[in-house]
Amino acid sequence: MSYDRSHTGAWREKELSLRQVMEKYPEVSPFVIIKTDAQRRGVEYADRALAAVDPDIHLTKVRSDYSNKEDLTPVSLMMRDGTSICTSVDVGGNTSSGRDPYLVDVVDGKVVLVDENRVIEEVSYWEKPDFHEKETSRGTPMWHVVSVRPQRLCIHPHQHCDYWKTPGHGCKFCAMSAVYHSGNKPELLDVRDIVESVAEAIKEPGRNVNIFLTGGTLCGGENFLDDEVNYYEEILGGITKLFGGRRFPSQLISTAFSFEQLRRLYDNTGLTSYTADIEVLNKDLFAWICPGKAATIGYDEWKERLCRAVEIFGKGNVNTGLVVGVEFATPNGFENEDEALESILAEADELSSCGVGVVGCVWHVSPVSIFKKQISPGLEYYVRLAKGFDRIRRKYGINVDMDNYRRCGNHPDTDLGRI
Amino acid sequence: MGVLLSVLNEDFGQILADPETIAALATTGSDGSVHVAFKGSFCLREDGNLEYDEVIEASQTNKNLVYSIWFGKTVSISFLAKDHRSFLVIGRPVRALVSGREFREHYVAIRGRLGDVDLSTVWIIEPVSVCEQSFEKRRTEEENAHPLFRHLDRLAVSGSGL
Numbered sequence: 242m243s244y245d246r247s248h249t250g251a252w253r254e255k256e257l258s259l260r261q262v263m264e265k266y267p268e269v270s271p272f273v274i275i276k277t278d279a280q281r282r283g284v285e286y287a288d289r290a291l292a293a294v295d296p297d298i299h300l301t302k303v304r305s306d307y308s309n310k311e312d313l314t315p316v317s318l319m320m321r322d323g324t325s326i327c328t329s330v331d332v333g334g335n336t337s338s339g340r341d342p343y344l345v346d347v348v349d350g351k352v353v354l355v356d357e358n359r360v361i362e363e364v365s366y367w368e369k370p371d372f373h374e375k376e377t378s379r380g381t382p383m384w385h386v387v388s389v390r391p392q393r394l395c396i397h398p399h400q401h402c403d404y405w406k407t408p409g410h411g412c413k414f415c416a417m418s419a420v421y422h423s424g425n426k427p428e429l430l431d432v433r434d435i436v437e438s439v440a441e442a443i444k445e446p447g448r449n450v451n452i453f454l455t456g457g458t459l460c461g462g463e464n465f466l467d468d469e470v471n472y473y474e475e476i477l478g479g480i481t482k483l484f485g486g487r488r489f490p491s492q493l494i495s496t497a498f499s500f501e502q503l504r505r506l507y508d509n510t511g512l513t514s515y516t517a518d519i520e521v522l523n524k525d526l527f528a529w530i531c532p533g534k535a536a537t538i539g540y541d542e543w544k545e546r547l548c549r550a551v552e553i554f555g556k557g558n559v560n561t562g563l564v565v566g567v568e569f570a571t572p573n574g575f576e577n578e579d580e581a582l583e584s585i586l587a588e589a590d591e592l593s594s595c596g597v598g599v600v601g602c603v604w605h606v607s608p609v610s611i612f613k614k615q616i617s618p619g620l621e622y623y624v625r626l627a628k629g630f631d632r633i634r635r636k637y638g639i640n641v642d643m644d645n646y647r648r649c650g651n652h653p654d655t656d657l658g659r660i
Numbered sequence: 661m662g663v664l665l666s667v668l669n670e671d672f673g674q675i676l677a678d679p680e681t682i683a684a685l686a687t688t689g690s691d692g693s694v695h696v697a698f699k700g701s702f703c704l705r706e707d708g709n710l711e712y713d714e715v716i717e718a719s720q721t722n723k724n725l726v727y728s729i730w731f732g733k734t735v736s737i738s739f740l741a742k743d744h745r746s747f748l749v750i751g752r753p754v755r756a757l758v759s760g761r762e763f764r765e766h767y768v769a770i771r772g773r774l775g776d777v778d779l780s781t782v783w784i785i786e787p788v789s790v791c792e793q794s795f796e797k798r799r800t801e802e803e804n805a806h807p808l809f810r811h812l813d814r815l816a817v818s819g820s821g822l
């Protein structure tokens with residue numbers, strides 16, 4: 242590995258260390274702080290850690306929107322408190338924003354995260370579900386169709402994104418198109434394959450608590466986005482039959498649909514919660530970073546559609562995700578963390594006042610994205626923002642059940658809602 | 661930990677396994693309030709740790725156990741056996757199993773016992789101190805340790821002639 246593992250790695254001198262952040266924010270779960278940093282910097286595996294992987298037990302293969310791997314590295318990690326660390330080895334090589342990743346190693350018989358030769362915390366590998374090696378009636382491996390987190394089934398029906406098909410419209414942090422073109426994935430999954438795989442997966446007792454769908458935008462149709470709505474309606478309709486036509490714990494992250502499109506999805510399927518990711522809470526930065534979304538829907542309309550979605554799904558069942566850190570991308574991003582926090586939390590407060598939750602994803606700079614040379618912010622910023630989102634949700638009584646540590650596991654701020 | 665529990669000089673595992681044993685779990689949360697709840701599913705693990713199945717995800721007990729594992733706080737568990745002996749275990753939550761093979765075993769088992777219930781978390785609690793709290797035992801211990809802590813009428817010799 243070519244990372245600077247010395248104690249004097251230049252980046253370490255520019256930001257608070259993990260230990261310093263934990264000491265400065267003693268009221269924030271140290272598990273959540275460690276998770277945040279591991280997601281930010283990424284991980285790599287020592288030989289001993291790889292030797293501890295049992296591919297019959299642990300999850301090593303994954304095919305999803307941003308991943309496509311069959312090697313024997315673990316897909317990701319779990320902490321002692323049940324917190325998931327959603328990190329994986331990048332397609333195209335590890336960047337970690339120029340920071341050295343955590344090392345996963347085995348010390349005293351335990352799998353642990355190590356940084357600067359110090360054991361940080363014990364972790365374990367995600368386990369494989371029963372259905373993983375099975376095939377659909379069409380002969381499609383089910384793991385090609387449904388990827389998993391420890392307690393969630395993830396379906397990515399459209400594995401490319403129409404925004405990438407218009408030059409200059411792809412989101413600048415996004416790796417979806419590059420991952421799609423680097424592999425052998427079909428652009429669209431077969432609906433029967435999806436429903437059969439879900440039917441098999443939900444037989445496993447005590448494993449899954451949520452069914453999650455997301456994929457790239459499909460712009461076409463009679464009305465803009467109708468193709469995407471119709472596709473999800475067909476898939477969700479098939480899955481809903483598996484639950485006797487009743488609602489079931491589920492989340493769709495899609496492009497921001499119109500009220501009528503969402504109403505149709507809600508009325509015709511058992512979907513329970515809805516997310517449309519605005520990615521960055523700043524109008525100018527949205528236009529720069531998410532040009533396709535800005536050109537076709539627009540910032541204000543995106544927010545308006547989120548607020549109206551609450552009328553359909555109810556408070557606590559609608560949220561929007563941010564790629565936290567892209568707001569500092571140069572040359573147009575914020576230059577000052579305090580200013581960024583104030584501005585973003587003010588907009589999050591406004592959205593939450595109409596019942597829309599705001600959740601953050603830690604920006605792990607993808608080496609195959611347009612932003613591949615950008616640097617994500619320091620750990621302390623992530624902790625401050627997570628605290629802010631948690632405080633705002635409590636202020637407006639928005640619970641995080643739809644996107645919490647079990648149903649998703651990707652958001653440090655919703656982890657804070659466990660207590 | 662096995663050593664800690666063996667000082668009880670009893671088959672503590674059997675007492676835990678007895679459905680007539682009553683267990684009260686006391687936890688504290690982020691606001692400092694103490695929460696006590698009677699629980700029916702403590703077991704002794706081979707490594708000497710206790711395990712406890714929390715059925716309700718959003719219960720105050722579960723939140724407080726998360727708070728405890730996050731910030732290194734202890735919890736107290738009082739066990740009252742059917743023969744009225746009681747034991748106090750102070751423990752530290754060290755692991756929350758929320759998925760995986762072991763979680764699944766607990767999930768299947770608890771549904772076998774209780775019917776259509778869910779399972780939130782299998783909590784692993786490491787004992788840091790254990791003592792028997794049965795009334796007679798504690799009374800004798802304390803009177804020996806603090807011979808001055810008693811009313812004089814209990815000591816006065818009757819029929820002394822004065």
Ligand code: SF4
Nearest residue numbers: 402411412415417457
């Ligand atoms: S909408 Fe943006 S972030 Fe989502 S898949 Fe398309 S380009 Fe990527």
